[in-house]
Amino acid sequence: MDCREARNLLDPYVDRELDAAVARHVDEHLGDCPACAEARERLLALRNGARELRENVPFTLAVRIRSDARAELADGRLTRAVGRWRSAAVAASLVAAVSIAWAVLAGRGASMPAGGGTLADELVAGHVRSLMAAHLLDVASSDRHTVKPWFLGKLDFAPDVRDFRDAGFPLVGGRVDYVGGRAVAALVYQRQKHVVNAFTWPASDMSADRTAAVSSVTSSERQGYHVLSWRSGQAQWGLVSDASESTLRELQALIQSDASATPASAPASAPASPR
């Protein structure tokens, strides 16, 4: 093979579109010809540059499109009647549900039981099931004595539900969500204009000391959301919001404050101490 032919074949060669035998001939020529080898390197440098320019879909657009798809394809009567903030918050919280699963599973010490199939299958299944639930809130109440019992019979554990309105994190309500094939409690807090999903489920790491102190907090960011996750005794927690990481850390501290207190020992009307 001469240079002229090699140059003619160089594009399909770097695109792996050549027949294997022909590609081998080009390989051999490139091995012997620095000029043509450099031509190949130029194409690869161009490709690397192009890959850096590739953009992912903007998060807000993806959220809108998912809402649109639900409205078009599923029984969207209820959704269409709902205000714009609410459906954006629904969509946002549902994408956040997927985000937290990713973040937690990627982090250290995550105790998320795996269901059947690959991780991607579980995330999609959980995501779609939560789409069909179609709510940010299944129970809308700031009263922990309404929200906490609501979870009984829907979950195999009792989440730690507290209202932190005096510290700037009013409890808005809750719902059951699915992450990684496991039913989890999603407690919804509000911080000014931000929705914070506080996911909690039982830590399943049987070998760990179940009364151990709080594990170190794992912080990450996915698609513009901040995620904090940690384990505290028997409970695993994950916070997801578009609010800042420091805001989430405030809520994390509130959740951890007096975390070992049982409902019986905490006076029903005592506010959380302001931070």
Add this chain to the structure above:
Amino acid sequence: MTEGGETLIRFEQAVLPHLSAAWNLARWLMRDRHDAEDIVQQSCLRACRGFASFRGGDARAWLLTIVRNACYTELSRRRRQRGEGGSHSSELLDDADLPAPPGAGDPELALLRRMDHEALAAAVEALPAMFREVFVLREMEGLSYQEIAEVAGVPVGTVMSRLARARQRLQGALAGKISAVENP
């Protein structure tokens, strides 16, 4: 589960994974992110409405074809509005009209490796649309020649020649030896 719910699940699983590919193609074809948002949102609605008749196969190519057609429709509409003709607009540039770039020599590898991303982005945007789309689909989205041919609605041979010329022009632009847009 309702029938609508099942359709939504199928749509979510088959089509929405390709949302970024759709976005990226629209962004580079329209060369404007606001336009790209409108195009992608509109295209996805169209995909929803046409999804009942989608019988499986390559969902990415299907979605990208919708996006590509929406882009060209809008670009044509704007050209008509501006009173520009079709075939001698530098946007479309039929292969036959295009003179071969001058043999400016190969740009230095060292130059290319010090990749100036802004310069590359500008050079990609300066490509005529039909060169730009094959370059984006190949190098950013990793489509095969056959897949690009499907999306662009042209034969594989045309894909190959447009791609080769896109690459020549981009290398030349980065080396500063030829301008990426020929002045006819």
